[in-house]
Amino acid sequence: MPVYGGANGQGFWLRLMQRIHVDIPLLSGLLLLSLAGLVVLYSAGGQSLEVLGRQLVRLGLAFTVMIVLAQIHPQHLQRWAPLMFSIGVALLVAVLLVGDVGKGAQRWLELGAFRFQPSEMMRIAVPMMVAWYLAERNLPPHPLRLLAAAALTIVPAAMIAKQPDLGTSLLIASSGVFVLFLAGMRWRHIAVVGGLIGGFIPIAWSMMHDYQRQRVLTFLDPESDPLGSGYHIIQSKIAIGSGGLYGKGWLNGTQSYLDFIPERSTDFIFAVLSEEFGLIGIVVVLSIYLFIVMRGLFIASQAHDTFTRLLAGSLILTFSVYVFVNIGMVTALLPVVGVPLPLISYGGTSMVTVMASFGILMSIHTHRKLVPT
């Protein structure tokens, strides 16, 4: 263990962080991002201190969850993976049968006063399960095991798609696929799967809900319905484009406070950031994201065993998918799929899940391997 010189206070904090299994670079990146998020949210939320306060409470909760999870030894996670996955699938079945309908989608389970979204739990349980399954044998996995692992991914993803929650479903599917990818799935197999997905598109189209199809159509040609479903995208592009290099300045985004940007404190908060802080602000925020992702990949590469490597890699890659999908959607590169911008968007459950995955990353990085006997 390195010994840092300097003031005792500094040394004390470092020792405390190590003691509670916190990775300081990752924590710094996350805190910086949350701070930037609060600045943007203050403007996007109409300068409401109440909104800011609630977001602070959520952040506190999320960071607490992260630190708690960081204390759990990865081997325990590996041991619990099958159980967590089974419980998660059972809850998904329960949601489909008796779930609460919120915003036109059936995602919630009412447990007394507590509302619970099982799909959030699955975002961690699926990569854990797939990593557990593939870590049992030598890598690269046999094609048959690949198929079985794919099934472990697709079944819960399909159930979540049915709720319907296309965004989460895609993210869960990708978290499973990332484990396969990291486990050394052969490139030609990847090519075959890619081809199959291509062939699956027409079938998926026929199974989609009308509003989901509309989103895809609008994405392909937003100008076709400027006052209807294309409105969000057009207004979002106007906000971003009018921001320019330097932005209109904090609290001065006209598209934002005159209410032209839809969902401006949640899914479309990136448009507010772009309008008020311009390209420079975006580059700063993207750099923080890039730093966090790179640190995450570093942690994965440094992990001591196959399960933790696969899990860490999958979690951090899924996090980066979040960021790219959200920005892609707001800048009209991707269809609107309703994915928040992690740690910046206003909103609860997904933030806790994201921070839980960082807790796992920290745990993987800071716990010593228990040598099997």
Next chain:
Amino acid sequence: MARPLLKDYFRESKILNNRIIVASVIIVILTFAVISRLFYLQILSHDHYTTLSQENRVTLVPIPPQRGVIYDRNGIVLAQDAPAFSVEVTPDKIENIDVMLQALGEVVSLSDREIKRFRRELKQKRRFEAVPLRFNLNDEEMARFAVNRYRFPGVEIKARMVRHYPLGELGVHALGYVGRINEAEQKKLDTNYSGTTHIGKLGIEKAYESVLHGTVGVEQVETTAQGDAMRVLGHVLPVAGKDLYLTLDINLQAVAEGALGGKRGAVVAINPKNGEILAFVSRPGYDPNLFVNGISYEDYDALQTSLDKPLINRVLQGQYPPGSTVKPFYALAGLEYNKITPGETVSCRGYFQLPGLAHRYRDWKKEGHGAVNLDTAVAQSCDVYFYTLAQTLGIDAMATFMAQFGLGKKTGIDVPGEMMGVMPSSAWKRKVLKQPWYGGETLIAGIGQGYVLTTPLQLAAITATLANHGFQMRPHLLRGTHDLGSATMMAQKPVVSKRVPVANGANWDAVINSMVSVVHSPRGTAYGIGVKSPYKIAGKTGTAQVASIKQGERYKESETPERLRDHALFVAFAPVEDPQIAIAVIIENGGHGSSAAAPVARTVMDYYLRDLVEAAHNKQSAAIPSPVSVKAPATVPVPVMPPSTRPPVTSGSSL
């Protein structure tokens, strides 16, 4: 773990690290892809999106200008914008429109028609836009609504500027009115009307629309996506329309309308010196206020189907045979073309026959007038004298001469809708009726009947020209305009059209003297109004036939249905020495000009020349009562502005 298999950790970590490197590269590439997308949006397309954002943000709200006030020549207000209160409903804020209408109907009166119009407009507007429900609330309704206001969220009282005609019917045919801009008008209007809801439809309001309207202002308002105004970023103030001063003397107008009583007809009074129209009466009239916010179907139907035709502007559009009122002009033509001399006599036996024909052209006096010269022929309105003159002149010479006065042509008055009338000639008849001219028609035209048609305005205008010894002043209603905040009035210059060429100036006097005889000679047809007049009047009576009378039959007024009775006409000017007023009076189906129309003219002239009347009155002592009482009709009280409050008028009587 109880796995017997030994794992190849080295190989596994190599696979994994390779894959992590691949993933890192992909993430870096994606990051640059996102940044280039943002570079495209924020740097390359920045100007485009800045424009769009600005268009989103700023709404230009037009501020309508205030319409100019219309005054009479003495500064009495004839038309003015006044605040009126209306009930407006914002549908967004109403839970149940039907329940609201039901409840509101108990507070302010709502007709089915209003509700129907409201529902129609409701469908055309967006949910958050206010829709007017009721216009012109009275004080009681305002008070009742104020008390019940809490019951009606989303229902508001708004003040709007609405055109108001304080004198109602008085002068309506000259003034016209404004009404809501209709679709056809909307297409022709430019952005200057973007905030304007009403436009001049008739009369002065239409003719001087561009002067009265003013220039629209604009307010730049920052607006949310929902259309709520946040703040005003800037504005350009509207420029109010100019005020108009009319040539009308609204008190004189009231006297003239009163003198007509309930009869149908027209009175036009002109200042012969400059063509200013002093009175412009067409009766019956209507209340222009009815039209401002859309007249109800019932009201319009009543006006439209009335036999009295109140919507017709008789002054401009009523075309009547002038009858004997044109005789002095023919006499002047005879003198000018050297066909007659003032002293030459014609023997009147009560009828005239064309050579070789049996048909008798009757004189109105069956027994005849005996030997008549120009003066007595005009004074007694001898038809035979003028049959003879017409026969001598021929129709084309008559037409040429009368056309110089302006018969068969528009006078060029500054309000729209004027009719031309007809002064027939042989060429006219060939062209219009495709028939040859018959000799007998010349005789009929010679007493102002047959094809000859004139509007009351034309009669007044030619009388004014006669009074002016041939100088034609274009009749007009606008005296001047007045900029808001400016102390002076921009006066309209009188327009001299041209002078009727008369070689011998004595001819004017001969004809005018014969018209003086009409009023002041004991045998004159209008001696009734001249006998006690304190000033000298030149006039001519006329009677225009409505139904034709067969040969040998006699016209008896009492036996003829009212609407087939003759029209009574009278033209005059006074004082003869220095003409200040020229007047034409037509009373539809009024009978004789002498008995029905002349007294109306005298009443109007007495009021206008009241200084002369009073001077004469004082001189002759109070013992002699005034022959005609001068008073405004009781139904239309007209405020006369005291001289001290009159607005400054720079070029007054010199006009």
